[in-house]
Amino acid sequence: MKKLSARQQLHLEKSVLLLVLMLPLARIIFDYFQDSLGANPVEAMTHRTGDAALQILLLSLAVSPIQRYFRFRRAILFRRLLGLTAFFYGLLHFSIYLVFDQELSFGDTFADVAKRPYITMGFSSLVIMLPLAITSTDKMIKRLGGPKWRRLHKAVYAAAVLAVIHYWWLVKANITIPAIYGGCLALLFASRMIRQTRNLSRKNY
Amino acid sequence: MLKYLKCRDVPHSSLRMHKALMEGTMLIKIIDPTAAREHEVTPQALYLDRRRLMASTARSMIAAGATGISGLMSSMAFAAKAYEKVPKGSPFDTNEALTPLKDVTSYNNFYEFGTDKGDPKINSGSLKPRPWKITVDGEVEKPTSFDIDDFIKTKKLEERIYRLRCVEAWSMVIPWIGFPLADVIKAARPNSKAKFVAFTTLLDPAQMPGQKSKILDWPYTEGLRLDEASHPLAFLAVGLYGDTLPNQSGAPLRLVVPWKYGFKSIKSIVKITFTSTQPKTTWNVMGPDEYGFYSNVNPNVDHPRWSQGKERRIGELFKRKTMMFNGYDQVASLYTGLDLKKNF
Numbered sequence: 001m002k003k004l005s006a007r008q009q010l011h012l013e014k015s016v017l018l019l020v021l022m023l024p025l026a027r028i029i030f031d032y033f034q035d036s037l038g039a040n041p042v043e044a045m046t047h048r049t050g051d052a053a054l055q056i057l058l059l060s061l062a063v064s065p066i067q068r069y070f071r072f073r074r075a076i077l078f079r080r081l082l083g084l085t086a087f088f089y090g091l092l093h094f095s096i097y098l099v100f101d102q103e104l105s106f107g108d109t110f111a112d113v114a115k116r117p118y119i120t121m122g123f124s125s126l127v128i129m130l131p132l133a134i135t136s137t138d139k140m141i142k143r144l145g146g147p148k149w150r151r152l153h154k155a156v157y158a159a160a161v162l163a164v165i166h167y168w169w170l171v172k173a174n175i176t177i178p179a180i181y182g183g184c185l186a187l188l189f190a191s192r193m194i195r196q197t198r199n200l201s202r203k204n205y
Numbered sequence: 206m207l208k209y210l211k212c213r214d215v216p217h218s219s220l221r222m223h224k225a226l227m228e229g230t231m232l233i234k235i236i237d238p239t240a241a242r243e244h245e246v247t248p249q250a251l252y253l254d255r256r257r258l259m260a261s262t263a264r265s266m267i268a269a270g271a272t273g274i275s276g277l278m279s280s281m282a283f284a285a286k287a288y289e290k291v292p293k294g295s296p297f298d299t300n301e302a303l304t305p306l307k308d309v310t311s312y313n314n315f316y317e318f319g320t321d322k323g324d325p326k327i328n329s330g331s332l333k334p335r336p337w338k339i340t341v342d343g344e345v346e347k348p349t350s351f352d353i354d355d356f357i358k359t360k361k362l363e364e365r366i367y368r369l370r371c372v373e374a375w376s377m378v379i380p381w382i383g384f385p386l387a388d389v390i391k392a393a394r395p396n397s398k399a400k401f402v403a404f405t406t407l408l409d410p411a412q413m414p415g416q417k418s419k420i421l422d423w424p425y426t427e428g429l430r431l432d433e434a435s436h437p438l439a440f441l442a443v444g445l446y447g448d449t450l451p452n453q454s455g456a457p458l459r460l461v462v463p464w465k466y467g468f469k470s471i472k473s474i475v476k477i478t479f480t481s482t483q484p485k486t487t488w489n490v491m492g493p494d495e496y497g498f499y500s501n502v503n504p505n506v507d508h509p510r511w512s513q514g515k516e517r518r519i520g521e522l523f524k525r526k527t528m529m530f531n532g533y534d535q536v537a538s539l540y541t542g543l544d545l546k547k548n549f
């Protein structure tokens with residue numbers, strides 16, 4: 001077999017990753033047609049898209065630690081895809097809410113966003129992700145310039161924090177799962193801080 | 206006309222006996238299961254219930270003179286619905302479409318068996334609803350305790366088709382079997398100090414594995430004002446869809462207060478206590494500004510997490526408007542002079 005060029009290989013890997021990342025969506029569609037989304041399909045879809053958005057978002061934040069701890073330097077090449085997929089699921093999650101909970105009434109939606117604290121958090125998280133998604137193209141990176149772009153994209157941490165608060169505030173009594181996500185996020189922060197202090201002490205920041 | 210149904214499609218409680226007789230997924234021959242019934246019932250009242258379908262199937266098989274071991278076995282297994290002969294057609298019934306049995310029994314908030322809605326169905330097998338003791342005590346002339354079956358025997362059972370509105374903004378329509386709570390109150394003869402009725406769920410982490418984690422302050426407790434509890438709508442259920450209560454629905458005895466949010470309708474009751482002061486209720490202790498003692502269904506008072514103006518009827522995609530007192534206006538007089546915004 002002919003050996004793939006580096007570019008072709010990356011393209012292939014990204015396609016495979018995209019397919020994997022679309023599995024939660026494929027499962028929702030499959031289960032919908034199998035009538036196995038349960039008694040409350042809208043709730044099931046909301047939960048599954050929300051879970052996917054948060055998990056993939058956290059995975060995108062884990063890229064640099066993965067690079068360092070697993071010496072998997074190429075991981076960075078997949079970060080944009082992860083971030084955009086997280087945004088895609090967030091958008092899907094919001095659209096389900098907009099259509100089935102608010103029946104496309106933007107007035108009701110904004111009233112709800114203003115009124116219910118956990119919705120405020122989720123919405124803020126998505127709003128923060130929007131400019132990051134828009135500025136994710138090569139062209140935009142060039143236009144903004146590296147340092148500025150990187151500063152902007154630090155906001156992804158804020159989006160993740162808000163999403164975890166969103167989850168924390170929506171559960172009634174059992175906070176186990178949001179606490180696990182919160183723990184993951186704390187680890188990611190810790191890893192970032194460790195690196196920064198190391199870099200500072202090496203004076204090559 | 207011949208149809209084949211898989212035994213596996215039948216809810217397991219009615220299958221138990223059947224399974225004991227023959228294993229697994231054997232096919233049963235069925236002679237036109239629905240045709241005989243369709244003209245007898247309005248489509249709206251038609252139970253979307255496989256068990257009933259199977260029961261009528263068994264009957265029509267016998268009527269058709271079907272013989273042989275398979276016919277005999279199915280009639281033995283499926284004719285046994287505990288409360289099939291209980292009178293139907295209460296004046297309190299709603300004529301809205303019933304929520305399918307499958308949804309009623311697979312989508313439950315019963316934290317004693319886990320916090321996911323699917324958990325109670327999966328985890329409630331460890332609950333043993335027989336033998337079961339019920340204690341009635343407190344401010345009454347004669348505190349007593351009963352065995353559940355003796356308790357039920359003294360009551361006139363009836364069916365009530367009620368709306369159930371959960372605080373999480375979803376709702377169902379369920380045909381309950383049971384008796385008015387007022388019957389229990391009358392029999393207990395509360396004294397002049399009795400102002401409230403408190404209810405307690407079983408406390409037994411071996412039977413209720415969810416109680417092993419301190420998610421709520423176990424045992425679950427609920428309460429009503431004595432006049433609320435005496436209202437003819439307040440109901441104690443021992444069954445649904447013509448059969449014994451499934452464990453996940455609060456076997457063997459649960460409260461049904463259709464004008465209040467679902468969490469007031471406490472499940473698997475072991476104790477009914479008459480008190481002079483307002484009893485502690487689980488969710489109210491957990492979040493006093495979220496869950497009031499009254500917790501009447503009220504579209505005008507929003508919960509911080511769920512807007513209460515609308516609800517999703519299970520089986521529907523879009524939401525419908527929520528009605529004051531869940532549509533049970535006859536209870537309004539219980540609350541004259543009470544600020545329902547403050548006393549939510």
Ligand code: HEM
Binds near residue numbers: 124
């Ligand atoms: C655009 C604004 C958003 C709205 C209106 C919204 C709305 C909701 C709603 C209604 C629920 C279900 C609550 C319930 O069942 O009681 C939910 C759950 C959830 N949302 Fe959001 N959300 C938003 C944004 C986000 C974002 C950006 C993320 C993640 C990055 C996210 C992650 C989650 C998660 C993880 C859950 C819980 C899923 C589960 O219980 O399994 N949401 N959201």
